Amino acid sequence: MVLGLVLSTQAGAKGTGYVFVSHEKTNNIAVIDPKQEYKVIQWIPTSHRPRDMKFGDDRRLLYVACGDDDVIDVIDVATLRIADHIPTGSSPEMFELSRDEKTLYVSNEEGSLVQEISIADKLIMREIATGAEPEGLVISSDGKTLYVTSEVTDMVHVVDAEAGVVTDNIVVGTRPRRLLLLPDGKQLWVSNELSGQVSVIDRGTNRVLTTLDFLPPGFRQADVTPVGMTLTKDGKSAIVALGRANHVAFVDTATRKIEAYVLVGSRAWGVAFSPDEKTLYVANGLSDDLSIVDTESRKAVRAVPVGRVPHSVLVDD
């Protein structure tokens, strides 16, 4: 099936700027075209509870982890239809592709493990035990190291991707959710949902270098629940979505200064830039909409209604 897709010659879908939003409760993905007044040009029905999304095969394929059906759906980006399913263990949430795109690393929050799945064979090749509720994953640019957060045990596991073993554990803040590798190759950022912070880890020593605290005006520490993060292509500016504080933070990665807080919708999680980085998209899980943020004025200029409980945003850039 995957092979068949590779043969499909339609490459017109590349670089469309389409915005894909997954919805945990309506079991679909909204495809939004910013050039058509942010119209939802397609609703792609998926398996149950779609969450994390990643492009594959030069953006011809879209992988979507569907937690309640224990599969990763494979969507043909050209036709915007489901083309295939890859079975996983129980409740996949976040995942990462190996650099050669032959392997999926999937965190199973119910099983307390990361599964290594061969895409071509649709086989679980290996299971790596983690702390309870593994969530965010990121793979180093050389493909050799995988980092995984465990929400319940408050740590980041460092995994040797080749050997499939945990080689180190880094205790971070409370309920670590997502990971961000900085392009300098030296820093790993971790969003800690309950302690309301980002831990900055030195990849050389696997130690927490410093902690960034967020506090948008009018909010309290307990309201600040950072989850989603993204970076500009040059790595100079990071975006941290602050969850129940209903803001996103713009952070200068060199100085680690918080430059701005932008008010968005309710419980902001998923974030992604438009191809020209003039626009930031923010998925608001409790207001069921997508905030359109102008990155120059740093203001939300529009809210686009989407499905129920939007989770992740991905842009075809």
Next chain:
Amino acid sequence: MIKGAHGLAAASLAAVLGSSPFSIAAHPEAPEVGGMKLGYAELADDPRYADRGAHSGIVFTDLGRPYQGSQVALEDAGAIGRVTGVEFSMEKATAKSADELAQRTSRWVTDDDIHFVLADLPAAALKDLARGLADRPVMLINISAPDDSLRGADCASNVAHTYPSQAMLSDALMQYLVAKGWLQILVLQGPTPEDAALVAALQRAARKFHAQIVETRPFLLTNDPRNREQTNVALMTAGLRYDVVYVADGSGEFGRYIAYETSLPRPVVGTAGLVPTAWSWSWDRDAAVQLQHRYERISPPRRMNGADWAAWEAVKAVTQAVMRARSTAFDAVRDFLLSDKLSLDTVKGNPGSFRAWDHQLRAPVLLSTADAVIARAPLPQYLHQTNVLDTLGIDAPETACRF
């Protein structure tokens, strides 16, 4: 090497800093494994779990003991244990009296280096046990008694509470009633002291949030026609105006017949209808479903209840404190546990910590029907100068607790 409170080698906790690896496979550099045992105390004939007053012969209350909740947290702590080199385990004592529990617990301290004991006890037994252990290095964690007295006049410095107080539960419900504009409350009160305590807590919450109890009417569980004024729901709810009916019925035998039987078409809250609770199996946000599933995997016949949650949270509080304090020594863990540095996942949104003035865990309260969580308190309308969770229950200025 960090030493335990009684000189036992506890663990090599340098691993917390991330310098020591672990994996499922045995690792040559794996930290030396020490142990940290917790205790669990319950009464064999705890009246709360007896099949009492089954008017119809069928018991409808959830009688499960919360021990399984603690076991889920112990399992969760496995990964923390592998990293920190501390293997967490638990000893359980089921005794006939608080005295016997005090003896068992004292022996635990000396023989097993146990200092943190989950207490699934009614208020009187918990009070006795706390008194019996006053001079021992033991912290009791109350996982099932809601009594306000335990956080007030009868409070003890060697007790912390993960189970919400009756004041917290009542305030949670009252926030919702007031937010809805249901300010006129008719109270139906059962015959037990527990029912009286529920009504007392409701009266306090009504004063705090400016609602009115229009009348309190007693009810009885009987078929005696001479008592129909106290058994017939339609009669009991007739003849006055009210927005909502509050039922105080610890037996659970009466309350479930009130909805749809009231004289006026009004919602039912309290121990029936919309119930304030520490946990509901139907809560599906803030990673609750994952916790629920971990619970059901080890406890198949039952779903998680409020005391299960409190037991789970109690073990989590201790294991978190061990990890963050980088110690298994009693004083260090206790100090961290009770400090404002504790940021405990409540799986209900807001992070929890223990109130300095009465050792009550701050945590949200769920307002739940039989199969849905309608709201999570504190409601966003209610603000507080330091922590919104302190809008629930007894705040520092009003506490009667003196440690």
